[in-house]
Amino acid sequence: MNTTPDEANLALWLDDELEGAELAALEAWALSQPDHLAAREETRCWRLLIAGAIPHSEEPPFPDFFNSRIAQGIRDQMPTPVVHEKKAAFWKSWLMPMAACAGMVFAFWIGTMSETQSLAGRTAEIEIPVIPKAIPVQIVYTPESGVNAELFASDATSPMVIVLSGIAAIPDAMDFSATTYIPREREFDSTAGNGPLPTEETH
Amino acid sequence: MQAAHRALIRIAAVWLMLSASVSAQEDPGKAMLGEVNVTVYYATDGDPAAAGARAAEVSSDTQSRFRSQPQLGFKNYRAIGQDIQPVLRSYESWAQPLKPSDEILIKFEARSAPTPTLMLLDLELWLSRKKILKTDARLEGNRPLLILGPEWRGGRLIVAVALAQKEKSGSN
Numbered sequence: 001m002n003t004t005p006d007e008a009n010l011a012l013w014l015d016d017e018l019e020g021a022e023l024a025a026l027e028a029w030a031l032s033q034p035d036h037l038a039a040r041e042e043t044r045c046w047r048l049l050i051a052g053a054i055p056h057s058e059e060p061p062f063p064d065f066f067n068s069r070i071a072q073g074i075r076d077q078m079p080t081p082v083v084h085e086k087k088a089a090f091w092k093s094w095l096m097p098m099a100a101c102a103g104m105v106f107a108f109w110i111g112t113m114s115e116t117q118s119l120a121g122r123t124a125e126i127e128i129p130v131i132p133k134a135i136p137v138q139i140v141y142t143p144e145s146g147v148n149a150e151l152f153a154s155d156a157t158s159p160m161v162i163v164l165s166g167i168a169a170i171p172d173a174m175d176f177s178a179t180t181y182i183p184r185e186r187e188f189d190s191t192a193g194n195g196p197l198p199t200e201e202t203h
Numbered sequence: 204m205q206a207a208h209r210a211l212i213r214i215a216a217v218w219l220m221l222s223a224s225v226s227a228q229e230d231p232g233k234a235m236l237g238e239v240n241v242t243v244y245y246a247t248d249g250d251p252a253a254a255g256a257r258a259a260e261v262s263s264d265t266q267s268r269f270r271s272q273p274q275l276g277f278k279n280y281r282a283i284g285q286d287i288q289p290v291l292r293s294y295e296s297w298a299q300p301l302k303p304s305d306e307i308l309i310k311f312e313a314r315s316a317p318t319p320t321l322m323l324l325d326l327e328l329w330l331s332r333k334k335i336l337k338t339d340a341r342l343e344g345n346r347p348l349l350i351l352g353p354e355w356r357g358g359r360l361i362v363a364v365a366l367a368q369k370e371k372s373g374s375n
Contacts, residue, residue: 141337149336152274160341162350163274164328167335169354176301177255179284 005029010036014043232293236317238367239324239342241298241309242285244269247358251279254356258283274351275361283360287367290322300362306331307352309364311340320344322366328352342366 005013005026012018013026014036030036140149140162152161244261245254246269258281269275284300284307295312299305308329315323321343328336328350340348347365354360 138341139337139339142335143337144333144335147335149338151338152272157346159268159272159347159349161272161274162336162338162348164336164350164352167330167353170306170331170360172356174304174306174355175255176283176304176306177257178303179257179301181285181302182257182259182282 003029014040015047016040016044232291234292235289236292236313237290237322238287239290239296239298239309239311239322240285240287240363240365240367241300242363242365243283243300243307244361244363245281245283245355245358246275246277246279246361247356248278249357251281253358254281254283269349269361272349275349277358279358280361290317290324307360307362308332309362311364314339326364328362340364344368 003025009018009022009026013023013030018026030040138151138153138160140151142149142164144167147164147166150163150165152163245251245258247253251258261280261282266280269277269280284302286298286300286302286309288296288298288311290296290311290313292313295310298309298311299307300309301307310327310329311324313322314325317323321341324340324342326338326340326348327334330353336350338348342348342365344366347363350362350364352360352362
């Protein structure tokens with residue numbers, strides 16, 4: 001048999017991993033191939049050399065299993081703490097809700113008392129005789145900037161006078177002669193007031 | 204066709220006028236509480252003829268009353284316009300004493316229910332269509348509110364606001 005083997009079988013043969021009929025066929029072929037025989041011998045030498053140089057190590061199987069077993073052994077050797085369950089006092093079952101209810105009632109009572117006191121304080125404040133009641137004060141307001149108004153209040157019988165200052169003069173060219181209604185004397189005299197003249201002036 | 208349209212329009216207009224008059228009569232807010240008399244005087248130390256030929260003379264009593272107030276003391280006074288407007292219960296009123304000019308306007312409305320001798324008003328003075336003064340006037344029978352207003356032709360204008368007297372005495 002002089003058939004040349006394929007590369008894959010040849011590589012397996014060089015590594016001594018070929019078996020069966022394929023190994024026999026390739027051995028028969030290699031008898032006439034001294035180069036390949038020398039190469040296989042060289043490969044075997046290298047394999048032996050490498051196996052001698054690299055230390056053989058082996059990982060332990062399932063390290064987690066062993067670690068968990070070790071931890072369990074440690075726990076088994078430790079003393080187990082004894083839990084003593086204290087039985088709650090019988091009065092705690094009703095004292096706590098009662099205290100909470102009493103607190104809420106007290107807070108509500110404090111609130112009502114403070115409101116009553118504040119109302120009483122307000123009433124007392126209103127009834128202080130020193131505070132004047134509803135003094136009528138005439139308000140004079142000038143929304144236009146630069147305009148001022150001054151109120152001159154006299155006694156009860158004299159007219160009230162408001163003096164405006166800072167207002168623009170009416171142009172002299174403006175003519176009011178076309179006013180439709182010029183009052184007669186007896187009509188506008190009442191406008192200016194016809195009561196008794198004031199006896200004193202207060203500014 | 205057009206005649207029918209015109210008839211319909213006339214009927215609608217008459218109906219609107221009637222409904223408006225009925226609603227006005229039924230509106231209690233338009234009840235009149237009194238009348239306010241607004242008079243504008245021209246006060247000057249110069250020639251009173253500057254107010255115009257139609258300006259009216261002022262009685263000696265009124266002049267004395269003006270001169271009793273130091274702020275209103277002038278040599279001559281003339282009345283140049285007057286307007287009397289009602290005080291309504293719920294609506295504001297405008298007095299235009301210098302009609303047809305709107306140079307001086309007085310707006311007022313009632314602050315409270317009046318008594319026969321006293322009326323409280325919210326009052327505003329408008330000059331040249333600008334609100335110049337806002338005050339609460341306390342008008343009594345013979346106690347007007349006098350406002351010394353703007354300058355004009357060498358003098359000052361005095362706006363007098365008073366309750367209008369229903370019966371004129373004619374004895375001034």
